[in-house]
Amino acid sequence: MKLLPKLLGVLVAAFIAAPLFIVVPMSFSTAPSLEFPPPGYWLGYYAAYFTDERWTQPTINSLIIAFGTMALTMLLVTPATFAVVRHRFFGRGLANLMLTMPMAMPHIVLAIGYYSYLGDLRLTQTHLGVIIAHTALSVPVAFLILSANLKGFDRNLERAAMSLGATPLRTFWHVTLPVLRPGFAISALFAFIQSFDETVVAIFISGRESETLPRKMFESIRMQADPVISVVSTLLFAAVALVILAPVVWKAVRKRPNRDCARGGTPAAKDAAPQDVNPCAPSRVQLEA
Amino acid sequence: MRDPYLQVSGLTKSYGSVQALGGVSLDVEKGEFVTFLGPSGSGKTTTLMIIAGFENATSGSVRVGGRSLSNIPPHARNIGIVFQNYALFPHKTALQNIMFPLDMRGVPAAEAERKARAMLDLVGLSGYGDRWPKDMSGGQQQRIALARALVFEPSLLLLDEPLGALDKNLREQMQIEIKRIQKSLGVTTIFVTHDQSEAMTMSDRIAVFEKGRIDQIGTPQEVYRTPSTPFVARFIGDSNLLPGTVLDPDQGLVRTEHLGLMRLPSRLAAAAGAPVTLMLRPESIHLAGLAAGVSEDAPNRADISVHTVVPYGDSTLLIGRAGGADLRIRLRGPEADGIGSGAALSVLWPASAIHAIPAV
Numbered sequence: 114m115k116l117l118p119k120l121l122g123v124l125v126a127a128f129i130a131a132p133l134f135i136v137v138p139m140s141f142s143t144a145p146s147l148e149f150p151p152p153g154y155w156l157g158y159y160a161a162y163f164t165d166e167r168w169t170q171p172t173i174n175s176l177i178i179a180f181g182t183m184a185l186t187m188l189l190v191t192p193a194t195f196a197v198v199r200h201r202f203f204g205r206g207l208a209n210l211m212l213t214m215p216m217a218m219p220h221i222v223l224a225i226g227y228y229s230y231l232g233d234l235r236l237t238q239t240h241l242g243v244i245i246a247h248t249a250l251s252v253p254v255a256f257l258i259l260s261a262n263l264k265g266f267d268r269n270l271e272r273a274a275m276s277l278g279a280t281p282l283r284t285f286w287h288v289t290l291p292v293l294r295p296g297f298a299i300s301a302l303f304a305f306i307q308s309f310d311e312t313v314v315a316i317f318i319s320g321r322e323s324e325t326l327p328r329k330m331f332e333s334i335r336m337q338a339d340p341v342i343s344v345v346s347t348l349l350f351a352a353v354a355l356v357i358l359a360p361v362v363w364k365a366v367r368k369r370p371n372r373d374c375a376r377g378g379t380p381a382a383k384d385a386a387p388q389d390v391n392p393c394a395p396s397r398v399q400l401e402a
Numbered sequence: 403m404r405d406p407y408l409q410v411s412g413l414t415k416s417y418g419s420v421q422a423l424g425g426v427s428l429d430v431e432k433g434e435f436v437t438f439l440g441p442s443g444s445g446k447t448t449t450l451m452i453i454a455g456f457e458n459a460t461s462g463s464v465r466v467g468g469r470s471l472s473n474i475p476p477h478a479r480n481i482g483i484v485f486q487n488y489a490l491f492p493h494k495t496a497l498q499n500i501m502f503p504l505d506m507r508g509v510p511a512a513e514a515e516r517k518a519r520a521m522l523d524l525v526g527l528s529g530y531g532d533r534w535p536k537d538m539s540g541g542q543q544q545r546i547a548l549a550r551a552l553v554f555e556p557s558l559l560l561l562d563e564p565l566g567a568l569d570k571n572l573r574e575q576m577q578i579e580i581k582r583i584q585k586s587l588g589v590t591t592i593f594v595t596h597d598q599s600e601a602m603t604m605s606d607r608i609a610v611f612e613k614g615r616i617d618q619i620g621t622p623q624e625v626y627r628t629p630s631t632p633f634v635a636r637f638i639g640d641s642n643l644l645p646g647t648v649l650d651p652d653q654g655l656v657r658t659e660h661l662g663l664m665r666l667p668s669r670l671a672a673a674a675g676a677p678v679t680l681m682l683r684p685e686s687i688h689l690a691g692l693a694a695g696v697s698e699d700a701p702n703r704a705d706i707s708v709h710t711v712v713p714y715g716d717s718t719l720l721i722g723r724a725g726g727a728d729l730r731i732r733l734r735g736p737e738a739d740g741i742g743s744g745a746a747l748s749v750l751w752p753a754s755a756i757h758a759i760p761a762v
């Protein structure tokens with residue numbers, strides 16, 4: 114009985130990972146165009162990616178635009194989320210709808226809209242133009258993540274902080290923000306990834322001047338199937354894996370001392386404060402439990 | 403006359419069409435431990451939140467030390483609060499939590515830490531300063547919350563059902579602990595609970611809440627012995643409530659619906675014919691022939707047939723029919739030995755055990 118779900122899990126994982134087994138080897142390939150299996154291996158295309166301005170410039174553009182989008186998104190979404198989640202006001206339902214609406218819109222429709230609208234503002238082919246368009250696309254997801262976090266936030270933490278003498282501003286800074294930090298981080302990360310990954314709108318409005326990496330990849334695969342594409346794909350995958358795995362690894366490393374404690378072993382040195390004889394030692398109070 | 407330390411007058415609060423408070427007034431002396439006791443939804447938390455400044459009263463005022471709090475924001479009120487769910491900052495250690503109010507007041511770090519550690523000692527958690535809240539038990543978290551609410555020497559300490567989430571043994575231990583700490587610091591305290599035994603054991607005075615109002619304020623003994631409404635009599639302790647009408651106010655005679663004539667210890671401040679409710683605590687009813695010093699004369703007696711026997715170990719609760727109504731009797735120790743369901747008993751009580759609650 115237990116074998117079937119396990120087998121299914123392995124199959125799904127294999128299916129998802131399958132492209133990697135093709136893309137990663139191809140990035141080290143010596144073939145002049147995308148070709149599998151690779152006839153030989155070298156690092157030439159990695160060198161090409163990091164030195165060729167036709168690749169580095171779109172990468173820099175994409176990073177600038179993604180960071181800009183992330184910053185602008187969070188700047189807009191943070192107050193909007195607090196307003197919509199915490200306050201009752203006229204038009205709240207409408208605000209909620211407008212904040213999530215772009216998610217339901219096909220990107221191609223939005224792209225055409227941005228093309229003419231940003232064109233009028235002379236913002237096509239500029240970083241700012243792409244940032245504005247990407248922000249509109251990032252807002253819904255950032256808003257949804259942040260509002261889910263905020264809804265689960267215990268208001269008594271803020272009440273406690275204020276009763277203890279913190280002004281509303283300091284309460285936000287010392288309590289609300291740090292407690293919601295994971296929510297903010299994930300929200301911002303998604304805004305970043307959304308922008309970095311976005312292709313359709315970028316093709317329409319980024320132009321030569323602010324060409325993004327996905328747009329460059331799209332164009333180069335259309336023209337010549339440049340193997341550098343597999344290099345970029347591999348690097349992107351590695352970056353994402355790193356971002357996702359880092360917190361998991363970090364947590365596993367940090368948790369360990371407590372587990373030792375629970376097992377009755379000696380606590381790790383860094384966990385035992387100088388004045389603390391032994392935090393694992395049973396005491397009057399610990400016997401409560 | 404000297405002003406009371408905390409003066410709450412005429413608080414009302416409406417949430418739309420819901421009236422949460424319908425005129426709450428009370429005075430609290432400096433250093434006093436007052437408990438708000440009442441069922442869920444009776445307005446205890448709302449009153450506390452208005453005192454703390456997190457809710458605005460629809461009308462009424464709160465004064466501390468003669469000063470109105472109405473224009474003072476929560477962070478400037480110098481009031482310590484302990485919440486039922488502890489509300490410890492999860493990103494700060496126990497010590498950092500306790501230091502927080504001192505940091506907010508600009509106390510130098512070294513002094514703040516010294517004071518925080520002294521508070522840790524006071525709540526019996528000296529070695530726990532570097533623990534994270536999530537690594538502490540409920541009772542320990544509650545102590546840290548208490549230490550945090552006291553370290554800045556608040557002018558008032560508010561506790562909203564602080565022991566509600568703890569199991570019975572730990573609860574009793576914390577009751578004693580909170581009382582000890584409160585006494586040693588002499589801080590004026592308002593403690594909210596819906597548990598009457600908790601209120602009885604901890605309080606200097608109890609304010610009994612019902613439907614957004616305070617029915618009665620008094621010492622535990624006063625609210626227990628002389629409840630001013632049937633609600634208070636029912637909510638605090640076990641009671642027999644006997645509806646009746648005043649027969650002769652000067653002689654203290656009342657005709658009850660079910661048990662006939664009753665004689666009260668003193669004259670009644672009500673006109674003949676006025677409706678009245680008599681309260682008789684189950685433990686002040688005795689078996690006839692066993693009650694030393696209780697007059698065996700009618701009227702304060704009844705014949706009952708027992709239908710339920712509930713043993714409590716140290717005492718036994720008997721419930722029997724008398725005159726068409728149930729009468730609850732609590733007998734101590736071995737007095738109830740041999741009494742089973744179906745037994746016919748003759749019981750009596752001293753006039754002094756009867757308390758008359760005027761009809762409202």
Ligand SMILES: Nc1ncnc2c1ncn2[C@@H]1O[C@H](COP(=O)(O)OP(=O)(O)O)[C@@H](O)[C@H]1O
Pocket residue numbers: 417420421422423440441442443444445446447448449
């Ligand atoms: N924010 C609110 N909105 C609407 N009604 C509320 C709100 N807070 C409290 N109430 C109502 O006010 C009444 C008193 O509540 P509360 O003070 O919390 O009672 P208690 O603490 O005694 O259980 C209840 O009927 C409750 O439903």
Ligand SMILES: [Mg+2]
Pocket residue numbers: 443446447448
């Ligand atoms: Mg409450």
